[in-house]
Amino acid sequence: EAGVTQFPSHSVIEKGQTVTLRCDPISGHDNLYWYRRVMGKEIKFLLHFVKESKQDESGMPNNRFLAERTGGTYSTLKVQPAELEDSGVYFCASSQEVASNTEAFFGQGTRLTVV
Amino acid sequence: GQNIDQPTEMTATEGAIVQINCTYQTSGFNGLFWYQQHAGEAPTFLSYNVLDGLEEKGRFSSFLSRSKGYSYLLLKELQMKDSASYLCALGLGGFQKLVFGTGTRLLVSP
Numbered sequence: 229e230a231g232v233t234q235f236p237s238h239s240v241i242e243k244g245q246t247v248t249l250r251c252d253p254i255s256g257h258d259n260l261y262w263y264r265r266v267m268g269k270e271i272k273f274l275l276h277f278v279k280e281s282k283q284d285e286s287g288m289p290n291n292r293f294l295a296e297r298t299g300g301t302y303s304t305l306k307v308q309p310a311e312l313e314d315s316g317v318y319f320c321a322s323s324q325e326v327a328s329n330t331e332a333f334f335g336q337g338t339r340l341t342v343v
Numbered sequence: 344g345q346n347i348d349q350p351t352e353m354t355a356t357e358g359a360i361v362q363i364n365c366t367y368q369t370s371g372f373n374g375l376f377w378y379q380q381h382a383g384e385a386p387t388f389l390s391y392n393v394l395d396g397l398e399e400k401g402r403f404s405s406f407l408s409r410s411k412g413y414s415y416l417l418l419k420e421l422q423m424k425d426s427a428s429y430l431c432a433l434g435l436g437g438f439q440k441l442v443f444g445t446g447t448r449l450l451v452s453p
Contacts, residue, residue, distance in 0.1 A: 269445065270444055270445045270446070271430070271432075271441075271443040272443070273440050273442065276440060284436070319386070331388040334378075334385040334386045334387070336384055336385045337385065
């Protein structure tokens with residue numbers, strides 16, 4: 229069974245440019261989450277989808293970040309325009325159930341560097 | 344908010360036992376998770392505690408005391424491949440909104 233896959237694995241862009249990150253969850257997982265780790269800090273929650281609906285987007289830093297999950301399958305996270313402080317590793321995770329003790333499976337992350 | 348503390352780095356010897364502590368301050372959570380993350384790889388689930396006590400899973404065990412705001416991950420019979428970061432995380436809300444600590448980097452030496 230394929231795990232959570234993220235693309236690209238690395239991205240280097242200039243300040244002011246746009247970048248779109250993609251996440252393919254495990255097939256059949258309704259729940260999809262985005263997290264981010266800024267250098268030296270802990271992994272932080274960004275948002276949660278249940279199928280195509282945003283359940284919780286309380287962790288989104290500002291309106292330069294836009295997440296979508298059209299059709300309830302893969303998700304994209306767009307940063308426009310990118311700023312230097314957006315650099316970090318963006319993780320996607322998915323889970324099958326919403327029960328609190330359900331394991332979330334993480335992708336390897338996209339390392340974003342804004343220069 | 345939540346405040347989760349873990350030691351930044353620990354070292355241990357192959358074959359030994361190591362305990363990684365996690366203390367937290369929070370108003371409420373569903374359960375406490377431990378994840379392992381090798382450099383450049385995805386965090387992978389190790390264990391979950393919802394009730395106080397010890398959960399054992401092979402060489403790994405995790406303990407939780409809600410009254411003391413304390414958890415630990417115990418790794419037995421350490422192997423070189425156990426060198427990784429170990430992340431303590433609280434599960435909040437009715438779903439898996441995870442709040443992570445900064446992680447403990449464990450270095451296992453021969």
